[in-house]
Amino acid sequence: MCGIFFSICNRNDQPIHFKNEIYQDISESLARRGPDDHQVIETECGNVGLYFAGWVLHMQGQQICSQPAQSKKGNILLWNGEVFDGLKVSPGQSDTTALLSSLDKCDDEEILQLLSCIEGPWSFVYYHLANSKVYFGRDYFGRRSLVWNWDENTLTLASVCSRNASWEEVAGCGIFCVNIKDGQSGFKKSIVLHPWKCITNPRPKVCEDFQTGRILNTAMHTKYKYKLDNYPLVDLPHISSHVEPLTILAKSCSDKNLWPVCREFIAKLKRSVMKRTSAHTSTGENCNIGVLFSGGVDCSVLALLADIYIPKDEAIDLLNVAFEQRRKLSKTKQSNALVKDNIYEVPDRITGRSSYQELKDLCPKRKWNFVEINVTLEELGEKRVERISMLSCPKSTVLDDSIACAIWFASRGEGLLNGEQKYRSNARVLLCGMGADEQLAGYSRHRGIYDRNNDWGAVGDEINMEVERISARNLGRDDRIISDHGKEARFPYFDEEVVQFLCSLPVHVKADLRLERGIGEKILLRGAAYDLGLHGAAVAPKRAIQFGSRIAKAENRKEKGGDSCERLKNNFASQIHIFKNAKL
Structure with a gap:
């Protein structure tokens, strides 16, 4: 790089x-x-x-x-x-x-x-x-x-x-x-x-x-093409609301005969991860590979597959970021202490620990470093001005700001092991789960399109559009942010072979939006995770990084993601003043 x-x-x-x-x-x-x-x-x-x-x-x-x-x-x-x-x-x-x-x-x-x-x-x-x-x-x-x-x-x-x-x-x-x-x-x-x-x-x-000039052929053909006869859309049996999500997922995959497709998907992802974990020169450090790790299904599958190809004497860093939450005033010292102790207990920290335990159980010979990256409001304001605002350019929306800040701190890799030991990741290669949501109908807008139209084709058109325009959206920004630490982002879900495989499947194989949230979206990936033994991660709820890490809530601002972000323009002194007042 x-x-x-x-x-x-x-x-x-x-x-x-x-x-x-x-x-x-x-x-x-x-x-x-x-x-x-x-x-x-x-x-x-x-x-x-x-x-x-x-x-x-x-x-x-x-x-x-x-x-x-x-x-x-x-x-x-x-x-x-x-x-x-x-x-x-x-x-x-x-x-x-x-x-x-x-x-x-x-x-x-x-x-x-x-x-x-x-x-x-x-x-x-x-x-x-x-x-x-x-x-x-x-x-x-x-x-x-x-x-x-x-x-x-x-x-x-x-x-x-x-x-x-x-x-x-x-x-x-x-x-x-x-x-x-x-x-x-x-x-x-x-x-x-x-x-x-x-x-x-x-x-x-x-x-x-x-x-x-000349129109160029590429290896990519992203418009979805498939034979519906190969993947018939089956009616879903009535399932009681009292049934566990994991049971619903397994039964749905069986009823839809998804397991062979899940295993083919796993094979494609394995090859993608293999290419991205072997194409680097070892730095001599004990850890050369890290994963941006929320504990969700996207990153947990990548971490588990990485274990196959990375030498067993190397650790894998799981980089989990959380932003300081405002402390609520309490009447007793005891409750004050309790609030202070939990200011980093955000949703991604909770799911991260759970999936970390699953990885340890499935791969006991691997040393997994679960790195708790805790970001104070003061440091957020400082680094936004010093580094992040320029790296985000020319992107400048509220959403760009939130995601860029979360990724910058996560990829820096400075945090705690076991909640107390200071640690800085030396991994130069970072596996990132971007791309799964766009291709597997993981966003709420995909469900909204289906609910409004009851039309799989409309969802497929949305997915196709998102994949085609991805180069104009996020990945350039993410590359600028991660590379600022002398590290390289790798995106296994955007492997050409993986993308073309997913484009060959009808939407209802990749996502079944008739099922409840946490199961239906990305059902193909959730089924793959289940098949690999990641039963907790398989039904982990979808949370965007700005919500899972709670950066969107940390500053307590009522903004829309597409709004122009004034914080990317403000000077450092004004931001520190804002953040100090926010904690009172």
């Missing part, structure tokens, strides 16, 4: 790149993403200057591959990604080295074809000297951050952005290309977008902003 900075400008119109204001604003954040190595290459093409800077977090290969990487032909690559499939990478070889070597052999058309075949999370900038073109983009799901900023004579690309300029996320809708010679009169006008084939209908708005 690396931090990327690239700037291209007419040399007569702009100062030296590495001294410009944008670079100075974000270089510290880029260095935090890649603490192991840093390199700069500056070159020119006619009257156009090109500036490449890279910061490396060493994850693959026996030796660090410095970035930007330059070939003997003069081609330059900035690569922030992992190659899981679509390109041969020899054992012990850096994927950056393998990719640059392959790109060196390609002409213009072959460059596009090679990049579109790579499976895994990535963002990149590639300068091809012979044709004077710069290619850049993000993978289909936008799992790695890439943002851009431009004016008439300058184009800047980076992994993170600043508050002091107008930035946008690069859309994960294809590969962009700038012909440097054509761009001397204005780089934006010369950008050509080569869109992914699977998202050209309906045509995204971003396609209208640029010239459209």
Whole structure:
């Protein structure tokens, strides 16, 4: 993984790149993403200057591959990604080295074809000297951050952005290309977008902003296609409300003949987790892998599957975050003490402990570190101003703020073991459960659509839309947040093979919204968890991280998630004043 900075400008119109204001604003954040190595290459093409800077977090290969990487032909690559499939990478070889070597052999058309075949999370900038073109983009799901900023004579690309300029996320809708010679009169006008084939209908708005080039095939085909005869929708028998949820889940999976599909899903997830837990170089620490862990079914399944592939002498860190809850005034010292002792006893802490115990019972030879990450209101305000507000940019809603804060503290990994021993996780790879809710109808809006329309097709259309637009929503933000700690996020539910498998299934196999909450949504994953022995996690209620960690309640604000968040704009002193008053 690396931090990327690239700037291209007419040399007569702009100062030296590495001294410009944008670079100075974000270089510290880029260095935090890649603490192991840093390199700069500056070159020119006619009257156009090109500036490449890279910061490396060493994850693959026996030796660090410095970035930007330059070939003997003069081609330059900035690569922030992992190659899981679509390109041969020899054992012990850096994927950056393998990719640059392959790109060196390609002409213009072959460059596009090679990049579109790579499976895994990535963002990149590639300068091809012979044709004077710069290619850049993000993978289909936008799992790695890439943002851009431009004016008439300058184009800047980076992994993170600043508050002091107008930035946008690069859309994960294809590969962009700038012909440097054509761009001397204005780089934006010369950008050509080569869109992914699977998202050209309906045509995204971003396609209208640029010239459209060749339509690219990808490994992804996300529109759901299935034969209903293979998965008939069966009537549900009447089940008494007194029956335990676990019994209802097991009976429903049996009645619907879901167990074979659950096991096929487990096989796909196993392969996904295997790729994401083996594609890294050991740091020599006792723990190399962590899990963002609420105790819910999504993350618990990932943790259990990770146990299969991680050496038994390594620990796995389960990172569980909770935010300080306001203390209610009490009349007695005894009740005051009780309230104080429970200010971090939030829903995710409770389910986290329960699922942690299940993992210990199922995998007794593994050392599981359940890390209780407790965040005070003062520290929340401080780190929001120091780090999180800039990393969230260009995202700026109340929901972005809540999720970004929760993920930043969780991924930092500073907390307590056994409720008392101070601990900081050194895991550089973090498994994240994002993607399960979008694909398996885990959100309340999915149930609302079904309840209003009694139409599985409408729910399927919503799922399809959410998967197609995911690159424009959350994952770039999450990458910026997690990478700030010199760690890498990996998303097993967004593995290309997993996504295509789920897209091949009808909605009622993935979720049965006729069943009650905590069972019907994500029933395929819940059935898989049951089959793996995670009986408690299988029926754990769905809670978004901002509610499970109680960050949404900690500040006691009546806001809507889509509102613009003023806290991301406020200065530190004003926030500390607000939080101190909030505790009174």
